Amino acid sequence: MHKLIYAIIHAKKESVCRLMNFDIGIQGIKGRELSAVSFNDIWAVVSDAENKDSEMNNDDALEFAAVTEELSHMFTLLPMRFGSLLKSDAEILKVLEKNYDAIRNNLIKVEGKSEYGLKVFRNSSDIIPVPELAEVKQAEGNSVYKNYILNKFNEYRADETLLEYSEKLKTEIAEHISGLNAVIKCNKVTGGNNVYNAVLLLEKEMTDNLTQTVIGIQSCHKELNMMLTGPWAPYNFVDITLK
Template sequence: MSGLRYVYAICRPFDAALQAQVTGVDGAPPGQLSHHGLIAVVGTVPEGDFGEEPLRRHLEDLDWLSATARAHQAVIDALTAVTTPLPMRLATVFRDDAGVRVMMEEREAAFLRTLDRLDGRVEWGVKIHAEAEPAPAAEKPEKAASGRDYLRQRRQRNRAHEEMWESAEKFARRLHDTLCGHAEDARLHAPQNSALSQESGRNVLNAAYLVPRSESEAFVELVERVKGEEPGLRVELTGPWAAYSFAGLEDDADDADGVDGVAREAGS
């Protein structure tokens, strides 16, 4: 069965060696394919799994998708430790090296512009989850003496929950404004669905921040200081990642299709 060329990322040539133990998708170690001033980090994968029809079926298999995402992310993480990669979309494949080089030729200018913009920078993710406050076990709800009492108690409970969510959202806005002041750029992503993320509580902040490597330690310390500051709120910091949220090649709409943030949590 023939093999296809799987592309993990585009980057500039680099001298440092990747971690020896890193293997990519389907267990194949990543290699490099050069074209002008760019490097494509590639691997070989079986057409029986990554051809158009089998890949469509595999993408509905959560176990297969998760394992592939982890292998993809392992390569991206290893690259991030030694250079600035532009991650390609999960399961980006070409028939052969010639196809990869054609893609690099067509998008060379956009790749170089984005690499210049992101050089020496990494992405940090910050999420805030608000936990619903459970009623203390010792406090049993007051038995309603009438329908009017029942409605009053219900309005009080609703008001308490609304105030809790408002407080959580105010905290999230304050933290986001503070972190923006310590980052070069920021992106607000849609709140995560707890049923999909399997995280408890309501996601009130899901943001990414572009930070110079040299300033990452200070950024991390800033986030760590606010953890536990607000009861009922859980602050989560992830990274450093390749700059997934900032790698969109905004000057060319077609370019945005290929450079994409893989599901980082699936790969972690």
């Protein structure tokens, strides 16, 4: 029987028992029972999984995330990416033991903190004007190939301008948020009208302050739409690949 790992939690007391029931009123996906594999103060929360669970779909992923969500209300944890199975409890124990320091450091880094997502969209693409160069204008006599290059070049200019705009926005938002003692990680924009896409890690109690700060930024920028989500388990702030 394979094992599906949901999250690695930081248990306050060390455990000598290496495999235990983990009965805290939560079920795994598809109603499966949760158990825990522990090494000192770090525990992997797992459930059984079929070898050929090829029927896994988005709904299973959502159920999986829901388990992590519930656990995150009770423990400091590192969420696992969906879909990783290990062969056995013994194998999981080996992984915990081998990666103990990295896991523990990451757990301490996220203790008492939550992740938040902040995305900013522009109302329309007009708010960032693209400078037009005389030489990139299309002319009647141009060949197909030249026009092709000119079109591409215009797209390139538009992209570069958007990039510059995003960079400025990053600096501005960072200044506004600086008082909240947050770690900000900027991801690539998702395309379309998205001009800013970041995740933040900060103290759970600071949720309201963050919301107020975002509302404050929004009020200075009528041309932008902000979207703040959270609190999430620290999915974006776990920098480890378990070996």
